[in-house]
Every structure is written in C-alpha cells, then in structure tokens.
Amino acid sequence: MARIDILHPHTRSADEARAIVDGIAAQLRDRYGVSGAWQGDSVQLSGPGLQGQVELLPRQVRVTAELGFLLSALRGQVEAEIRRVLDERLD
Known part of the structure; x- marks a missing residue:
C-alpha cells in the first residue's frame, strides 16, 4: 500500500477553505464514487x-491517503493530480 501526505498552504478564510474542500469532496463522489463525510474540521x-x-x-490543508493495490501503482499520478487541484483552488 502506498501513502500520500500533502501539506498545502493557503490564504483563504476558514469558511472559504471549508467550502472549497467540500466542493472537492463532491467532485470526488461524482467522478470516482469516493464518499466524504465531515468530522469536525x-x-x-x-x-x-x-x-x-x-x-x-x-x-493549511493536509491531505493524507492510503492507496490500495491498484492505485498504488499510480501513486505519482494520483499525488500530482491532488497537488494540481489544491494549487488551482486554494492559492
């Protein structure tokens, strides 16, 4: 299993950052069937x-993930895509 751990700085307010992360979670659900549930922050x-x-x-936003066997082979691509989305939305 591969692990991803990204710490991304941002200049947004807490409410703006929460709304952006919520939108990203919704996009993951729609595209890939990934469920997302808020627990605190x-x-x-x-x-x-x-x-x-x-x-x-x-x-800051911290993204951590454990990738299963199939996604582990694509770890570099998955991590690059996460970084790209964070750069676009949380600059």
Missing part, C-alpha cells in the same frame, strides 16, 4: 482503493 474519504482525509488547519 476533516473530511473522511473512502472509496474503491482509497482511504484518507482532508484536514483543515490554520492557513
């Missing part, structure tokens, strides 16, 4: 071959 993600969370921290 974190979205717990679960889907085929993926378990993880997106945690809202002061001025």
